[in-house]
Amino acid sequence: MMDKYSLPHKILIYFSIALFLTFMLLPFVEMFMASLRPLTHLFHRPKLELGETIGFADFISRFWSKDFSFQAYSDIWVTVPQLPRYIFNSVFLATAVTIFSLILVIPAAYAYARFNFRGKSVSLTLFLAVNMFSGAVLLIPLYKLLRMYGMLNTYWAMIIPGVAFLVPTGIWLLKSFMEKIPYELEEASFVDGASRLYTLRRVILPLAVPGLVVVGVAIFIGAYAQQFLFAITFNQDRDYMPLPAGIFEFIGYQDVLWNEMMAASLVGILPVLLIFMFMQKHLIAGLTHGAVKQ
């Protein structure tokens, strides 16, 4: 590969990346450090005289001390016995939302990419507009709606609003992918006698795989992030709680088990992290797959 960047260029690029990554990852570092520190250590403050600043030893002790241990990682399962269930719920809810969203997004995106119909641009704009509402604004009407259909305190209470809020973005994303698939492929398939659905299944979807992965990942992340809001408002059943809501149980009457809460959060992220490490390979495979000249 040709090396087209000069040294100052490279330094600037790496510096920028490092800066960006620092901002992105610092909270995780802090979470991890906090999870290692015993509670007493967490609340320990160096005694300072007026005007005196924190000493070097005290600063270092935030990152390393012989008191540090992974104790919190085993304690969490005792403090909150439901934790595995919460983690499962989180992954399950995000997966369900992704699957249901894709079922709706695929045909819709195909229709928006290929057909002209009355109200096409109006409805597309409306989808964007819906996205501008935060879920919080719609909580009360959604609550009434879910109560009417008897869906409060079920998985559906978190899946349905989740899908509703993520479908518009999915349609926009996938539509642009599908528009890039040459129209002649569909005409060729049509001339050969294939129906629209057959063409969608055998021609369009395989070619849209990179797009589907991107959209799927985007929806999954969205679903994982937004479930907290729906979980604490539409669900009171502990069995259906996702992790972000379950973590509340580390807040006790007396004190907050910060170290265990951080440990539980990190453990909860782990399955998703693994899924993404696995998906990343597919993402790259998918992208090169689509690069075949038509």
Place this chain on the structure above:
Amino acid sequence: MATLKLENIFKSFGETEVLKDINLSIDDKGFVVFVGPSGCGKTTLLRIICGLEEATSGKVFIDEEDVSNAQPVDRGISMVFQSYALYPHLSVFENIAFPLRVAKINEAELKERVNRAAEILQLTDRLDFKPGQLSGGQRQRVAIGRSIVRNPRVFLFDEPLSNLDAALRGDMRVELAKLHQNLKTTMVYVTHDQIEAMTMADKIVVLNDGVVQQFGAPMELYHHPTTKFVAGFIGHPKMNFLKTTNTVVDGNELQVNIGAETISLPVEIGETKSGDIIELGIRPEDLRLSSDNQGLSMNVEVVEHIGATVIIYGPAAGNDDFCAVLPGDTLIHPGETISLLINSTKCHAFNSQGIALRRKQVAEVS
């Protein structure tokens, strides 16, 4: 194995009328080429035959059966697209098998038919490849393979060679002509390249501005173009057109002047009267170098040595883009002034509406 008939086909996209009253009757097993400049409506016409486009009015018949409202697959046609339209994610085998899979043909027969098509097209050792791994010519053959497995009644080709380089195009021309002889199926072929049209067609349809200018055998079009457009479009290099003066009709003879020279034109007079404006057409290959400064004087600007011939360009007799094709060993340099003799028996004549005066039958007509 089918005849194809088009009746009063009109097509408009909004306000623009792209096809105006097309009537054509194509024989069984014919190889018909639609040729014309870009935007003349030839691809639209093909898409109407195919069923991808609906005619604004008019009817399409295949084997005397009105298929104007039928789905492409029910018309018994198949089409090879300009971009090949191969499915990039499927192997060559699956690409060729696609129409059979759609038709739910059983696996054994499917395999046999795909293999037979691959054999005809010399793709047998490429069946497991993806289209992206093939050369342009191979992709072209896969596209053809996909269209022949279905045993259609009519083949449609939409500029199939335009994406290939010149050498490959020549080879594929020969292959397509062979394929037509083997399959003995009606083929309709669209191109903007008159050489493809001349070399492959049984019959050529010259289209311009959505109107059929002429429909006939290639040499018929070459020797007897009915309009100035066809005369200029068929043949390479293009026919030269010269303004003439002093038209004289004398019995069956039509005489015109080019400069001081009087030429007697080999055409039927029809309604032409003395004094009418006549334009003379002469093909570059029907000119000879004069040895004694007689004839048409030409200022040579560009000389192209092809090998077998020399093509020279420059102004002559008021035509700035005059062109002549001379024997390959002729020594001419840019800047020279030469004299050319016009073979009057090869001349064409056009009236002021651009309509050709019918040439008298001459021996060369095949």
